[in-house]
Amino acid sequence: MTDASDRPIQTARKRPVTLRDVAVAAGVSVATASKALNDQGRMTQETRTRVRAIARELGFRPNSLAQSLLRQRSFTVGLLTNDTYGRFSLPVMAGVSEALLDNGVSVFLCNVEDDPRLGQLHVDAMLEKRVDGIIASGKRLDRHLPVDLADLGIPVIYAFTEPDPNSIAFVSDDEGGARLAVEHLIALGRRRIVHVTGPETFAVVHQRAGAYRAVLAEHGLAGARVLTGAWSEAWGHEAVARLFDDDAEEAPDAVFCGNDQIARGVVDGLRERGLRVPEDVGVIGFDNWEIVAAATRPPLTTVDMNLTALGREAGLTLLSLVDGKPVEPGIRKLPCRLVVRQSCGRPPGD
Amino acid sequence: MTDASDRPIQTARKRPVTLRDVAVAAGVSVATASKALNDQGRMTQETRTRVRAIARELGFRPNSLAQSLLRQRSFTVGLLTNDTYGRFSLPVMAGVSEALLDNGVSVFLCNVEDDPRLGQLHVDAMLEKRVDGIIASGKRLDRHLPVDLADLGIPVIYAFTEPDPNSIAFVSDDEGGARLAVEHLIALGRRRIVHVTGPETFAVVHQRAGAYRAVLAEHGLAGARVLTGAWSEAWGHEAVARLFDDDAEEAPDAVFCGNDQIARGVVDGLRERGLRVPEDVGVIGFDNWEIVAAATRPPLTTVDMNLTALGREAGLTLLSLVDGKPVEPGIRKLPCRLVVRQSCGRPPGD
DNA sequence: CCGATCTGAGAAAAGGTTTTCTCAATCCTC
DNA sequence: GAGGATTGAGAAAACCTTTTCTCAGATCGG
Numbered sequence: 001m002t003d004a005s006d007r008p009i010q011t012a013r014k015r016p017v018t019l020r021d022v023a024v025a026a027g028v029s030v031a032t033a034s035k036a037l038n039d040q041g042r043m044t045q046e047t048r049t050r051v052r053a054i055a056r057e058l059g060f061r062p063n064s065l066a067q068s069l070l071r072q073r074s075f076t077v078g079l080l081t082n083d084t085y086g087r088f089s090l091p092v093m094a095g096v097s098e099a100l101l102d103n104g105v106s107v108f109l110c111n112v113e114d115d116p117r118l119g120q121l122h123v124d125a126m127l128e129k130r131v132d133g134i135i136a137s138g139k140r141l142d143r144h145l146p147v148d149l150a151d152l153g154i155p156v157i158y159a160f161t162e163p164d165p166n167s168i169a170f171v172s173d174d175e176g177g178a179r180l181a182v183e184h185l186i187a188l189g190r191r192r193i194v195h196v197t198g199p200e201t202f203a204v205v206h207q208r209a210g211a212y213r214a215v216l217a218e219h220g221l222a223g224a225r226v227l228t229g230a231w232s233e234a235w236g237h238e239a240v241a242r243l244f245d246d247d248a249e250e251a252p253d254a255v256f257c258g259n260d261q262i263a264r265g266v267v268d269g270l271r272e273r274g275l276r277v278p279e280d281v282g283v284i285g286f287d288n289w290e291i292v293a294a295a296t297r298p299p300l301t302t303v304d305m306n307l308t309a310l311g312r313e314a315g316l317t318l319l320s321l322v323d324g325k326p327v328e329p330g331i332r333k334l335p336c337r338l339v340v341r342q343s344c345g346r347p348p349g350d
Numbered sequence: 351m352t353d354a355s356d357r358p359i360q361t362a363r364k365r366p367v368t369l370r371d372v373a374v375a376a377g378v379s380v381a382t383a384s385k386a387l388n389d390q391g392r393m394t395q396e397t398r399t400r401v402r403a404i405a406r407e408l409g410f411r412p413n414s415l416a417q418s419l420l421r422q423r424s425f426t427v428g429l430l431t432n433d434t435y436g437r438f439s440l441p442v443m444a445g446v447s448e449a450l451l452d453n454g455v456s457v458f459l460c461n462v463e464d465d466p467r468l469g470q471l472h473v474d475a476m477l478e479k480r481v482d483g484i485i486a487s488g489k490r491l492d493r494h495l496p497v498d499l500a501d502l503g504i505p506v507i508y509a510f511t512e513p514d515p516n517s518i519a520f521v522s523d524d525e526g527g528a529r530l531a532v533e534h535l536i537a538l539g540r541r542r543i544v545h546v547t548g549p550e551t552f553a554v555v556h557q558r559a560g561a562y563r564a565v566l567a568e569h570g571l572a573g574a575r576v577l578t579g580a581w582s583e584a585w586g587h588e589a590v591a592r593l594f595d596d597d598a599e600e601a602p603d604a605v606f607c608g609n610d611q612i613a614r615g616v617v618d619g620l621r622e623r624g625l626r627v628p629e630d631v632g633v634i635g636f637d638n639w640e641i642v643a644a645a646t647r648p649p650l651t652t653v654d655m656n657l658t659a660l661g662r663e664a665g666l667t668l669l670s671l672v673d674g675k676p677v678e679p680g681i682r683k684l685p686c687r688l689v690v691r692q693s694c695g696r697p698p699g700d
Numbered sequence: 701c702c703g704a705t706c707t708g709a710g711a712a713a714a715g716g717t718t719t720t721c722t723c724a725a726t727c728c729t730c
Numbered sequence: 731g732a733g734g735a736t737t738g739a740g741a742a743a744a745c746c747t748t749t750t751c752t753c754a755g756a757t758c759g760g
């Protein structure tokens with residue numbers, strides 16, 4: 001077999017066309033070419049259009065490396081997260097990306113797991129690449145990323161993760177979300193509502209449980225009951241056993257769950273006991289994780305934390321900061337949204 | 351209330367330390383400073399260590415924009431995907447990122463959905479940022495991204511998505527994966543194995559079904575049966591009804607499912623019929639989507655497509671290409687891996 | 701002690717773009 | 731027609747780093 005040197009082999013990239021090439025082709029100086037393309041400086045309309053036509057023809061793309069070097073601005077930001085499976089940070093990322101794309105800003109995604117060494121590595125890489133700012137995100141509202149982002153010399157925004165003191169952060173309003181859920185159940189006529197949620201080591205567990213108790217109290221309902229466990233289907237399943245096995249006459253008529261997986265376990269557990277959802281027991285989840293919420297039978301009514309909107313706000317705020325506009329430090333809570341499906345029954349008047 | 355100008359407000363980023371600053375502080379020229387830091391050129395050891403000490407002291411970080419401009423290499427690549435929820439592309443991304451981080455390369459993540467306009471926008475942005483190369487990924491092996499990546503002038507690698515002709519691609523070996531699954535079931539003594547999978551519009555459905563039939567034939571087993579439907583739990587559930595309602599004496603003793611969600615639906619359906627998994631029926635999934643596979647009761651035995659390894663290979667190959675090394679075009683199939691949990695029973699001798 | 705070699709370090713160019721400054725030519729006004 | 735204003739366009743500096751070239755002084759061999 002001879003050397004198949006005619007076979008197409010991927011290699012050799014062509015030299016990109018520079019402003020100089022355009023200038024030469026148009027018979028003007030690079031300065032004039034630059035001004036023609038940027039609508040700057042003074043020249044005849046003829047020159048301007050000629051340069052532009054040639055630039056288009058040659059497929060000229062300004063080298064953003066050179067621009068960045070000059071402008072001291074890279075039009076690049078870093079998104080740091082420890083949420084490997086993207087459960088929370090991908091929606092945030094979608095929002096950030098959406099907000100920034102329109103401004104010509106690209107996003108470096110860096111997953112640091114929970115490894116400080118990896119975190120430092122990524123932060124160093126971002127700093128060297130001269131990102132204009134950093135958005136820190138995560139999988140938990142009450143845990144720090146394994147890196148210190150203070151005094152980096154560039155703006156930092158926290159989105160859905162534990163912020164540094166005196167920084168700017170966007171988080172979901174978990175109390176508000178819990179209120180939405182419980183008030184929805186009450187509006188549907190449920191009276192014996194229990195709360196099955198995650199481990200007590202999570203701050204949101206307390207926030208939501210507090211709101212749950214407060215709403216019950218506001219409506220004169222006694223018998224608040226909070227069961228904490230894992231964030232898993234198995235725990236939802238087990239919680240049903242605990243709730244419905246002892247005294248059936250006082251059994252709950254609704255379960256407010258700390259996430260959709262627990263809710264799914266609860267629904268499955270109820271069905272195995274011959275209890276109908278939503279006729280006998282209403283179930284409401286949290287997170288609106290489509291893949292779980294929509295696959296549950298019946299599909300879950302749940303609370304959506306609006307993570308994409310949160311990411312969008314974070315992105316826009318970061319841009320303000322990069323532009324030098326002052327922004328008050330503090331934690332902004334963004335409202336949640338109720339997504340009504342079928343696991344609680346139809347709302348009245350619907 | 352007076353103007354609280356003493357309140358800490360995020361603004362004003364400090365000017366980064368440049369090589370010039372280091373040189374001045376060390377009393378040498380920038381050329382010498384550069385050489386000192388890069389172990390180049392000739393100078394006394396004393397000068398070298400002094401410059402380095404000062405650089406460290408000042409927290410000097412070379413501006414990678416300037417380096418990139420000079421080296422014609424940005425140490426940046428783009429990862430293009432249309433997999434919004436990251437089901438497939440996040441593991442790929444993890445592998446890519448892992449392979450590149452060690453080489454000082456950062457990754458722009460760009461989600462283009464299925465929108466050609468968005469795709470073009472992202473590709474243009476990447477080209478302007480002078481990425482060294484692009485990795486195209488997706489949620490489906492037999493669909494193109496909504497962008498044309500040919501003739502971009504930079505290397506492109508396809509990972510878990512439909513490649514252009516004559517390009518370089520890494521995909522999972524779905525036939526091999528299916529063989530693993532069916533042979534596993536046969537090794538466990540199952541004889542009446544059916545295949546419940548996704549829509550016929552997917553190429554992988556045919557590939558896997560073909561391998562399934564082939565393995566049955568190789569073992570002298572007749573009665574191959576393929577049921578196609580949606581990639582959903584609901585379909586798995588419904589398939590069980592079709593399979594187990596008609597003639598119970600010839601009911602299957604194993605179900606090979608096209609993905610973990612279908613498998614989950616099958617397991618649930620079987621339980622509702624009083625059939626035990628794995629004692630009465632073995633069930634095997636595909637994808638090894640932890641969140642589904644591990645939450646199923648019993649946990650699913652399933653096929654893992656090794657997407658992270660696939661991403662790593664893609665990343666390393668892209669680097670070779672960027673370094674100018676020639677790489678043969680073609681499609682590389684990477685082997686799948688069987689993940690044994692409990693839904694098929696314990697393998698003999700285990 | 702003189703020419704050749706070696707050593708340490710700086711000057712300058714390059715990479716691509718933007719912006720300010722400069723300058724020659726043209727136009728206007730009186 | 732002379733002086734000033736205006737216009738079109740180019741030269742050069744700046745952004746920051748790397749690398750090649752140059753050069754003065756020191757060292758060495760004879």
